[in-house]
Amino acid sequence: DVKVTQSSRYLVKRTGEKVFLECVQDMDHENMFWYRQDPGLGLRLIYFSYDVKMKEKGDIPEGYSVSREKKERFSLILESASTNQTSMYLCASSTRGAVLPLHFGNGTRLTVT
């Protein structure tokens, strides 16, 4: 079974802090994704990566950056956390080509105060 592991289940940070969310997958998937999910807005793509050191902006990249130094690890960075970044963050991975489905981590619920 594919396993996608997010480093924290719940996180509370203060406004202005730099926040790192880590995600690791164990299935050698080329593609990795970061989404955020908010009530009424569904899942929105922040960034995705289709290879080591490669990244592409999703629909809402502002205020975020990412890092993919190793194939299995994809990090989401909030450069200066703000209260409107309070959300559920979901990491996912898939094989190249999106023919096979996404596999999600169990999510990080981030609260910025």
Place this chain on the structure above:
Amino acid sequence: RKEVEQDPGPFNVPEGATVAFNCTYSNSASQSFFWYRQDCRKEPKLLMSVYSSGNEDGRFTAQLNRASQYISLLIRDSKLSDSATYLCVVNGDNFNKFYFGSGTKLNVKP
């Protein structure tokens, strides 16, 4: 226009009922289609892939209609445990990208 659209519901049905959800997509080049189930405050989990010929998994049947650009999910003999939000997922032009519907909420009542 959104890439993927779903009726948000909620659909409130009694146990044992049959319920169907539809999902429309805008990109005629999409090749991969999936239904995910998401429980409250949990991550989405794959329920089933949707194939051109349609496919069935126990009480669940998924259909694809390319001409009208929609996919459907039919749940027969609903159980209380089927209560969840059902997400429709479609890939885009860039086959590395996925698009999500906003989800359809199902409540199965005793």
